[in-house]
Amino acid sequence: MLLNSYKITRTLPCLADPEKIRVIAEISDEIHEVFPYLNATLKGCIYNHPALTLTIKKDGKLFTLHAHHITLAKIEDEKEAEEILRWLRDLINETYEKRDHIEPNFSKGAELKALDIYKLLPGTSCKKCGELTCLAFAVKLVGQEIEITKCIPLFSEEYQEKRKVLFELLQAAGYDIPQMFLKNEEDLDVGVKGA
Numbered sequence: 102m103l104l105n106s107y108k109i110t111r112t113l114p115c116l117a118d119p120e121k122i123r124v125i126a127e128i129s130d131e132i133h134e135v136f137p138y139l140n141a142t143l144k145g146c147i148y149n150h151p152a153l154t155l156t157i158k159k160d161g162k163l164f165t166l167h168a169h170h171i172t173l174a175k176i177e178d179e180k181e182a183e184e185i186l187r188w189l190r191d192l193i194n195e196t197y198e199k200r201d202h203i204e205p206n207f208s209k210g211a212e213l214k215a216l217d218i219y220k221l222l223p224g225t226s227c228k229k230c231g232e233l234t235c236l237a238f239a240v241k242l243v244g245q246e247i248e249i250t251k252c253i254p255l256f257s258e259e260y261q262e263k264r265k266v267l268f269e270l271l272q273a274a275g276y277d278i279p280q281m282f283l284k285n286e287e288d289l290d291v292g293v294k295g296a
């Protein structure tokens with residue numbers, strides 16, 4: 102068994118849907134060894150091998166696995182979070198047990214979509230980045246034609262939670278976030294603490 106137990110440690114508002122929650126669970130064991138095997142068997146994962154993160158999309162929800170914790174987004178309540186965590190624990194352990202029969206997949210997988218990025222930007226279309234709209238900025242960001250740091254309003258306290266989730270998604274998809282910005286994110290989950 103690779104993963105023995107988990108514990109929900111934080112429950113936050115979900116940014117994409119205010120009626121739902123975002124849940125962070127600490128886990129008892131390091132699980133990154135199973136990521137390339139999950140990436141090989143599940144469809145639509147985003148795998149970042151250097152950062153040791155795997156994002157799974159299921160029923161419109163996003164589950165991001167890290168070496169030491171799991172983040173769930175667009176969750177109804179803690180009861181649903183517990184069900185998903187149980188499902189993930191079983192999936193992780195079953196996949197790990199079968200790993201000798203699975204060809205590991207180390208590829209990055211699905212790319213981020215501009216709309217996913219757009220939802221996490223301030224959404225004011227203030228033009229400070231030089232683009233006419235936040236959506237235009239999101240399109241350029243996905244194409245790596247502009248840096249996230251050009252969106253100056255995003256770095257204000259008002260957008261702290263959105264920024265954390267956006268950084269998490271960008272890192273999970275293999276995009277670079279300057280270290281100086283990561284250091285300022287106390288509880289940014291990906292690749293900063295624990296990874």
Ligand code: SF4
Nearest residue numbers: 226227228230235252
């Ligand atoms: S600076 Fe940020 S908030 Fe302003 S238009 Fe650009 S992406 Fe949108």
